[in-house]
Amino acid sequence: MSSHQEGTVAHVHRDDIGAKMGMWLFLFTEVLLFGGMFLVYAFYRFQHQDQFRVAAMELNTGIGTLNTVILLTSSLTVALAIAAIQKGNRFLSVLMLNITLVFAVMFMVNKYFEWSAKISHGLFPGSKEMLDLPNGQILFYGLYYVMTGLHALHVIIGVVILSFMLIQLMKKKITQDNHVKLENAGLYWHLVDLIWIFLFPLFYLIQ
Amino acid sequence: MENHTKSHHPGYSTYFFVWLALLAFTSITVTVAGISLGKYTMLVALGIAAIKSALVINIFMHIKFEEKIFKVFLALSFFTLLIIFILTSFDIIYR
Numbered sequence: 071m072s073s074h075q076e077g078t079v080a081h082v083h084r085d086d087i088g089a090k091m092g093m094w095l096f097l098f099t100e101v102l103l104f105g106g107m108f109l110v111y112a113f114y115r116f117q118h119q120d121q122f123r124v125a126a127m128e129l130n131t132g133i134g135t136l137n138t139v140i141l142l143t144s145s146l147t148v149a150l151a152i153a154a155i156q157k158g159n160r161f162l163s164v165l166m167l168n169i170t171l172v173f174a175v176m177f178m179v180n181k182y183f184e185w186s187a188k189i190s191h192g193l194f195p196g197s198k199e200m201l202d203l204p205n206g207q208i209l210f211y212g213l214y215y216v217m218t219g220l221h222a223l224h225v226i227i228g229v230v231i232l233s234f235m236l237i238q239l240m241k242k243k244i245t246q247d248n249h250v251k252l253e254n255a256g257l258y259w260h261l262v263d264l265i266w267i268f269l270f271p272l273f274y275l276i277q
Numbered sequence: 278m279e280n281h282t283k284s285h286h287p288g289y290s291t292y293f294f295v296w297l298a299l300l301a302f303t304s305i306t307v308t309v310a311g312i313s314l315g316k317y318t319m320l321v322a323l324g325i326a327a328i329k330s331a332l333v334i335n336i337f338m339h340i341k342f343e344e345k346i347f348k349v350f351l352a353l354s355f356f357t358l359l360i361i362f363i364l365t366s367f368d369i370i371y372r
Contacts, residue, residue, distance in 0.1 A: 087344065090343075090347070091346070091347070091350070094347060094350055094351075095350070098350065098354040101354055101358065102354070102357070102358065105358045105361065105362075109361065109362060109365055112362070112365075112366075113365065113369055116369055117369075131307070131310075135303070135307055138303050139300065139303065142296060142299045142300060142303065143296065145296075145299075145333065145337055146292055146293070146295075146296040146337075149292045149336075149337045150289060150292055153286060153287070153288070153289055153292065156286050253339075256337075256338075257338055260333055260334075260337050260338045263333060263337075264330050264333050264334070267326050267329045267330050267333070268323075268326050268330070270306075270326075271306055271310070271322035271323065271325070271326055272322075275306065275307065275310035275322055276310075277310055277311070277313060277318055
């Protein structure tokens, strides 16, 4: 039961383990949210295997791979930002958090180009071209837009949270002894990465 | 008990090597996708995704270094998801 944090001052009431536990519980609700969607994906892919393959050919594997590399690297930089503040290196932590934000924006820019190319080809839910496609392909694109869209929404929320953490870090509200906020923000960002690890092969790498 | 090392943090290099491993697995999964493995393609892709997520959860998300209760949480949610998938797949297969 010796879970007192090193450096906890006598009058400060803080429960870092509890804070992290709460974050993990929240992450599990997120896993179930996306899990339900992966279940729908599995069901329809089983039903329309050939149509899914044909539709997936339209996706740009290059952009998908690039975005995978970007997200994995941003996960590294956020982990390094936490490690840096734990070692008391605020400069490195701020730097790494800034790089993470740059990667996040790069991810969204790629997503913008990817989606606008699809939409200019008339491939979006409810379009005339889309409705002429067989059912399996409509389902594939529907799931593609909903799942990568919800993921992109998480990226945007992640950017907001990490920016907030960056401000706190620069204002010295996040310190070597008190950095659980940054850790929790990092956990959220890693979850975004984790979901993409599964989205990428399921949508971009079907042969 | 007084001095148990709860705050074991991996160094920068650990994170760096995990990142390299993640990139290596990404290039493997992209390369393998180009080769036709028939019905094993999906299994291989998901297997590699599982290895990648294990690396992210254990090292980047620190689960390996957290207290036991976090691992129990994780296992519980994993098995919940697994049960939902298995039960649904029975419905799909034997419908």
